Amino acid sequence: MPELPEVETIRLGLQKYIVGKTIKDVEVRLKKIVSGDPKDIIGAKVVDVRRFGKGLVIDLDNGYSITSHIKLTGQFVYRDSKTAKFKISPKVGKEIPNKFTHVIFKLDNGIVYYNDVRQFGWIKIIQSSKLKDQSFFNELGPEFFKDLTFDKFLETISRAKGPIKPLLMDQKKMSGVGNIYANDALFDAKIDPRRSAKQISDEEIKKLYNAILKVLKKGLEQGGASELNYVNVLGQEGGYQNHFLVYGREKEPCRVCKTPIQKIKLGGRGTYFCSKCQK
Incomplete structure (x- = not known):
């Protein structure tokens, strides 16, 4: 399962490529992956990407957040006209989207694909004010590099x-x-x-x-x-x-x-x- 270095690497990549961009549409191909209403984030702009342990939080400017845990085999892959030149690993597939692509976030300039072979990962769309009530986040212990002295x-x-x-x-x-x-x-x-x-x-x-x-x-x-x-x-x-x-x-x-x-x-x-x- 991806650990702190892997999830932080994903966070840094998302921070670089999607902050400031607007979500134009969300295509959910596998309903069990997503909870919450994708309509709540259409038109919202990404303002920050944070990490809690092995979990991710994408904060939006409309009071909502996208939370996610990629578990064993989840992937967030970003593509636009500039990044399309980068060759993707066979771990993603020969092309993207593919049969393991379960959620597609269409931005004003670029696309984020969520792939998951084993389908253990999850994505939740919730009000940012309710993040503190989520058991996954409020039950986490202190973290290395942050508050674990x-x-x-x-x-x-x-x-x-x-x-x-x-x-x-x-x-x-x-x-x-x-x-x-x-x-x-x-x-x-x-x-x-x-x-x-x-x-x-x-x-x-x-x-x-x-x-x-x-x-x-x-x-x-x-x-x-x-x-x-x-x-x-x-x-x-x-x-x-x-x-x-x-x-x-x-x-x-x-x-x-x-x-x-x-x-x-x-x-x-x-x-x-x-x-x-x-x-």
Whole structure:
């Protein structure tokens, strides 16, 4: 599932290409993807694009907002006369729109396509004043790079029960980190993902906090990781998948000690680690 770097990359792209543009029409091809009335946003101008954890909010000038979570395979792809020259990834399809295009936002200059192969993502059209009442947003924990300071992180880890890796992925405790960056951050901090959070020292927690910031920054620099169907708004793949430390590298040699990377199930998720480097 796209995580903070991927969703932030999408946000930056939408911010660049659609802010200031007016929504002329909305074509909904798959009704279950969209809730709210598309008529409420026709004629409205985009004024901002924000991100909350792994969710997006597109604010309009008429008191409405478009909220979205792309889940596993959602894509926002922007096309106009200038961006049409950019070649789209096969992850989008040979052409766009295609059979996986479920919503089309027609702007005064350009089009935004929402594609979703697995159809787990969603788009909601709501009054901006009601954003604070949406459970997806008001239940999110503090976020790295925003309000999750080291002191808050330390307190959260110190009070937690159970293994450390599922805790890092609990969006109610801290938002934005998923399976990819949790695996790689734990490797960078040399912490076994199975260790109890209560057994991790303050010094190790500091290393882990810095490691999370490090891998998230790397993910942002690389434009995200194009696992599954992730692409940026130009339909292009990111590059972090070429820099995975342990994630997705089962049986491949550790980048530090050459020990084969192991894969186990932890909290229902595939978990990768080096048995020699991580203790």
